[in-house]
Amino acid sequence: MARLDFRYVESRTLYLALFRHMQFMARRGCWRTAFEVNKVLLSLDPVADPYGALLTLDFHALKSHQYEYVRQFVRDWSWSSVDLPNWAFSRALAEFMMEQQHGSAAHSMELLVQAILKFPTVVPVLWSKANVGVDDVVLTHPYFQDEVIADTSAMTHMQLVVQLFVERHTPLYRTPEVSRWMQEGLLLALESIAVNDTPQSKRDAQKRLCTYVIPENISRHVLVADLETIKAGLPEDIRTAESFAFDPLPPRDDVNVYKEIMRGDDGRGPRMPGTFEIDGEVYDMEDFEGEEGMGLLQQMMNFVRLRVGGAEVEDPGTSSDEEVADDQ
Known part of the structure; x- marks a missing residue:
């Protein structure tokens, strides 16, 4: 069933x-x-x-x-x-x-x-x-x-x-x-x-x-x-339709929250190759460099998870088992 x-x-x-x-x-x-x-x-x-x-x-x-x-x-x-x-x-x-x-x-x-x-x-x-x-x-x-x-x-x-x-x-x-x-x-x-x-x-x-x-x-x-x-x-x-190996020929009534995130609020399609939007601000993939880029990446992951699951996301960090091992 x-x-x-x-x-x-x-x-x-x-x-x-x-x-x-x-x-x-x-x-x-x-x-x-x-x-x-x-x-x-x-x-x-x-x-x-x-x-x-x-x-x-x-x-x-x-x-x-x-x-x-x-x-x-x-x-x-x-x-x-x-x-x-x-x-x-x-x-x-x-x-x-x-x-x-x-x-x-x-x-x-x-x-x-x-x-x-x-x-x-x-x-x-x-x-x-x-x-x-x-x-x-x-x-x-x-x-x-x-x-x-x-x-x-x-x-x-x-x-x-x-x-x-x-x-x-x-x-x-x-x-x-x-x-x-x-x-x-x-x-x-x-x-x-x-x-x-x-x-x-x-x-x-x-x-x-x-x-x-x-x-x-x-x-x-x-x-x-x-x-x-x-x-x-x-x-x-x-x-010739746009398709990906992980999602061949998506249905016409596709429900894809990730596409919504990767385009502007006007819904007219992707902005530019390699760019995406978080809370109204457009970022370029080149921004994901160094420590600052890692923070931006974490911000994007939290944003996606909130949109998909509607729950607060904690930084997984280091597991308790690994912390105990490090202390020992």
């Missing part, structure tokens, strides 16, 4: 720390830990999902063999939509992995065909990267091609989430059993396309995702996910 308001800069440090920790655990192959951290990250704000935790949760669940979790999550999740390419295919793959114990793949095949028909642009990219043996004529079928063509290097929302899915999930689809399952699923999907040229599911997905307006949380996810090729496909205003 714990929630953390992403608007506040102090909260965003925890979001970023969890995302980075999740990345480090995944790189070390600690998939169950990455999965649990991913769940915590999503739970802090499951509606807005500021760091796009939904884009990785299914992957970490599959890597840690939590197949039942994927099935239940798609069925029971009510906070936010999981109507994304990664969840459509991961749901089918999770079902397939559970069915292996019973020697049947009927339901997973149905889910796979549904995913292909709904997100067909996944097919030529994922099938090729996973080295699934399919005739090139099939992969170039018009149904599986992008319908949006524009004179821009930016990706649509659909292209972006498809690329994220394929880059992250491809290793899961390279085993012989999964490859055969994918081949069969594609043939069944082609049969369905021959009967109904453009199923309603594809039309709905195209209408919803074929736009160059990329949600803020997905853009932020791409910026911190260390996927440079995909980052280049973000809209120019996102790629």
Whole structure:
């Protein structure tokens, strides 16, 4: 039940720390830990999902063999939509992995065909990267091609989430059993396309995702996910926006008391690089030199703490333990 308001800069440090920790655990192959951290990250704000935790949760669940979790999550999740390419295919793959114990793949095949028909642009990219043996004529079928063509290097929302899915999930689809399952699923999907040229599911997905307006949380996810090729496909205003490694892509409704301190009362932005304001008086960073500068620094720290916490701040000085040690 714990929630953390992403608007506040102090909260965003925890979001970023969890995302980075999740990345480090995944790189070390600690998939169950990455999965649990991913769940915590999503739970802090499951509606807005500021760091796009939904884009990785299914992957970490599959890597840690939590197949039942994927099935239940798609069925029971009510906070936010999981109507994304990664969840459509991961749901089918999770079902397939559970069915292996019973020697049947009927339901997973149905889910796979549904995913292909709904997100067909996944097919030529994922099938090729996973080295699934399919005739090139099939992969170039018009149904599986992008319908949006524009004179821009930016990706649509659909292209972006498809690329994220394929880059992250491809290793899961390279085993012989999964490859055969994918081949069969594609043939069944082609049969369905021959009967109904453009199923309603594809039309709905195209209408919803074929736009160059990329949600803020997905853009932020791409910026911190260390996927440079995909980052280049973000809209120019996102790629060129002022941002910092410790606070990538702050929200539009940012609540940052430190920014308020670093600018004038008129709120028109920072005064000059390297300057700040304390109680109406503007200081330069060069003033922080020598003993006088240390006193000024302490004054600034007290001012910030009072603004943030509203409590008097005492000079920590030397701890009592250190004082006793010095006396001895």
